[in-house]
Amino acid sequence: MNLLTQPIGVSHYLAVGAVMFVAGAVCMATKRNALGVLMGIELVLNGANVNFVAFSSNFLQSGPRPMLGLDGQLIALFVIVLAAAEAAVALAIALNFYNNHATIDVDRADELKG
Amino acid sequence: MESINWHSFFFLLFALVACAFSVAVVVTSNVVRMAFFLIVALGATAGLFFLAGADFVGAMQLMIYVGGTLVLLVFGVMLTAQGPFVSMRTRAGEWIIAAIVGSSLLGLLISTAFSVDAWRAPASAELPTADATATRLGTGLLGVRVDRIERAAAEEADPTLPKNAQGMSAYLMPFEVVSVHLLIVLIAAAYLARPKKRVGTIDS
Amino acid sequence: MADFFQTSWGLWPAVAYTLAALIHCALLINVVAVGALVFIWMERKISGRIQDRLGPTRVGGKFGWLQTLADGLKLITKEDLIPAQADSFLFKIAPYIAFCASFAAYMALPFSSGWVALPINTGVFFILAVIGLEVFGVILGGYASGSKWSLFGGMREAAQVVSYEVPLGLCVVVPVLIAGTMDLVAIGDMQAGLFTNWFVLHDPFTFITFWVFFTCATASVNRAPFDLAEAESELVAGFHTEYSGLRWSIFFMAEYGSMFAVSALAAILFFGGWHGPIPVTSLLGLTDAGDPVRLGSFLTFVFGAENGAAVAGYLGRLIGMSNLIFKATLGVTVMMWVRWTLPRLRIDQVITTCLKYCTPIAAVMFVGACLWKVGGLPSLNNVLPQQQMLEVRESYMRSGVNAAAESPAGSPTASEVTAATAAK
Structure with a gap:
């Protein structure tokens, strides 16, 4: 199968979304820097967004109109806006943590441990 | 020789950039470079949105996500990236566990993505046009x-x-x-x- | 253009498309590079005159107009220093990020009706978004230099750009609201006719919106009095303290490129774009609508009916392009004038200007323009009946019905119009 000469489909977009999602999840799990964890979250949200947009696209599926019409794009817009909100709060928390504990290492944030 | 499908060509270009830089975010330990790679990955995602015909979402991705959220993120990185916090390494054991879990999840997701016939590529390529x-x-x-x-x-x-x-x-x-x-x-x-x-x- | 190469020269499709893309790129690079040459010379002359001196006078003859080229040659021969403390990868790549962002904005910037490299129907937001990306070059360059001055410059830039994107976006929404489309070509063509059709004269709110937009645009491209990122009296040279030679000049090409881009955007959104104050081209019959009057009829006489209309349209667009470039250059000149006459603000004053003045004013103007539009209040745009906006918009809708690929119209397609009416 030659990818260069064939039209691409939803599956290809889903594969890209999967790579971004997994990269984000691994990033969230392994990074010790709080901002690195935040970047992982952004990657996960973007992977999801790629899927939403792919399913709502008119050009990637055979058949007249996609199953998930404009909903996909609208949800993608909401995700983008909410990600901005989430980043603002997470950043404020991270900076507060940095100011109070003089570190950004999430492994050291264990004061609430029972 | 079949002629090159330019839509697929640019998809592959943006997809490769997006995937490669997402992975680069994970494997780099320098937090400033992570931020830079994340910017490139999300910019390439905006390109993917344009290719899927969702140009408003693509423009919003560039404007709000890349131009707003990531600037904030880089701002936070610059405020905290001092001395030992620029580069915080993860232990090798955690890397191995993460790689195993991540690759199995990736395998599962990609095999799912290619398993449904309706999600396969259309036979004829109808390309995105200047659609409002x-x-x-x-x-x-x-x-x-x-x-x-x-x-x-x-x-x-x-x-x-x-x-x-x-x-x-x-x-x-x-x-x-x-x-x-x-x-x-x-x-x-x-x-x-x-x-x-x-x-x-x-x-x- | 690619089709032209394919059909008339018989090239391979791949070669034809690459050639077409390269020609577009080369034209736009010329606009940015030659523009930067001219603007830097202009800046030196204007600053000289404002400070009661002559500016460059010798290189290249009478007005020193080759001074920039000489400076460029000097910069190329300089050593490309990378400080020992720097993160060399990011340090090297940062100027290119800034330049790419500034250059990419030109992709969606129409220079005349239909003369746009990439017709996308969200052109306004695309340009704003891409110009906003220039900040990454500055921030990363500032961080990667490994110098305190640079870091401070980069941080200031980040804070400033994030703040100013809010009022800038609000201001841009006002003409978009009046036009009913985000396609820059359509927005420009709706202001055809006399200068009373320009959106800046649509109602008092749009008039004020323009000034807020220009202020915020000046701030978002880092020009004085908002050039806190490179405040040379406090931060040596801010984010580019450690840069030298060609990398330094690439930052400056990016700055002048985005200055021109935002000025052109202001011209299109508020000042009629490629339409002059008096519709000279349509009076002369230089339209491609087949309007066989005056010069247009002469051209059809010379070139035959079909070619004549094409040549007339081409000439009309050429005049339109020079109109747009003149207006944008005027905007750049005003920015220079402001730079050399106003003192620099402090960083807290910059943020106060944005959050306490520009944002509320822009929000009020947005609401006011909405109410003006909804209330159907009289507008200067409707004083002269010759080119009603509605007609233009309808013609765009009709052209959207035809193959959307060939026309850059960003208006609803026929199915949407019928759907909207059906829903009512």
């Missing part, structure tokens, strides 16, 4: 769903299609909720990040 997606999205928010109307017409013409055209779900209420949510977040972030008065120091 912004207008469609705007009327969609208000409840006039152009796509549903078109879908209904298509279902009428071809009864074998699965029925999916019911309802005119609008997004005005979620839009309002998101707006209020953003306002609350703005106030909360300002509250969290306010300067603290330290005990024992003279407030200047």
Whole structure:
């Protein structure tokens, strides 16, 4: 199968979304820097967004109109806006943590441990 | 020789950039470079959105996500990336566990992505044109769903299609909720990040 | 253009498309590079005159107009220093990020009706978004230099750009609201006719919106009095303290490129774009609509009916392009004038200007323009009946019905119009 000469489909977009999602999840799990964890979250949200947009696209599926019409794009817009909100709060928390504990290492944030 | 499908070519270009830089975010330990790689990955994702015909979402991705959220993120990185926190390494054992879990999850997701026939590529390539997606999205928010109307017409013409055209779900209420949510977040972030008065120091 | 190469020269499709893309790129690079040459010379002359001196006078003859080229040659021969403390990868790549962002904005910037490299129907937001990306070059360059001055410059830039994107976006929404489309070509063509059709004269709110937009645009491209990122009296040279030679000049090409881009955007959104104050081209009959009057009829006489209309349209667009370039250059000149006459603000004053003045004013103007539009209040745009906006918009809708691929129209397609009416 030659990818260069064939039209691409939803599956290809889903594969890209999967790579971004997994990269984000691994990033969230392994990074010790709080901002690195935040970047992982952004990657996960973007992977999801790629899927939403792919399913709502008119050009990637055979058949007249996609199953998930404009909903996909609208949800993608909401995700983008909410990600901005989430980043603002997470950043404020991270900076507060940095100011109070003089570190950004999430492994050291264990004061609430029972 | 078949001629090159330019849509696929640019898809592959942007997809490779997006995937490669996403992985680069994970494997780099320098937090500033991570931020830079994340910018490139999300920019390439905007390109993918444009290729899928969602140019309003792509422009918003560039404007809000890359131009707003990531600037904030880089700002945070620059405020905290000092001395030992620039580069914090993960232990090798954690890397191995993460690689095993991640690759199995990736395998599962990709095999799922290619398992459904309806998600395969269309036989003929209808390419995105200068279609007014912004207008469609705007009327969609208000409840006039152009796509549903078109879908209904298509279902009428071809009864074998699965029925999916019911309802005119609008997004005005979620839009309002998101707006209020953003306002609350703005106030909360300002509250969290306010300067603290330290005990024992003279407030200047 | 690619089709032209394919059909008339018989090239391979791949070669034809690459050639077409390269020609577009080369034209736009010329606009940015030659523009930067001219603007830097202009800046030196204007600053000289404002400070009661002559500016460059010798290189290249009378007005020193080759001074920039000489400076460029000097910069190329300079050593490309990378400080020992620097993160060399990011340090090297940062100027290119800034330049790419500034250059990419030109992709969606129409220079005349239909003369746009990439017709996308969200052109306004695309340009704003891409110009906003220039900040990454500055931030990363500032961080990667490994110098305190640079870091401070980069941080200031980040804070400033994030703040100013809010009022800038609000201001841009106002003409978009009046036009009913985000396609820059359509927005420009709706202001055809006399200068009373320009959106800046649509109602008092748009008039004020323009000034807020220009202020915020000046701030977002880092020009004085908002050039806190490179405040040379406090931060040596801010984010480019450690840069030298060609990398330094690439930052400056990016700055002048985005200055021109935002000025052109202002011209299109508020000042009629490629339409002059008096519709000279349509009076002369230089339209491609087949309007066989005056010069247009002469051209059809010379070139035959079909070619004549094409040549007339081409000439009309050429005049339109010079109109747009003149207006944008005027905007750049005003920015220079402001730079050399106003003192620099402090960083807290910059943020105060944005959050306490520009944002509320822009929000009020937005609401006011909405109410003006909804209330159907009288507008200067409707004083002269010759080119009603509605007609233009309808013609765009009609052209959207035809193959959307060939026309850059960003208006609803026929199915959407019928759907919207059906829903009512």
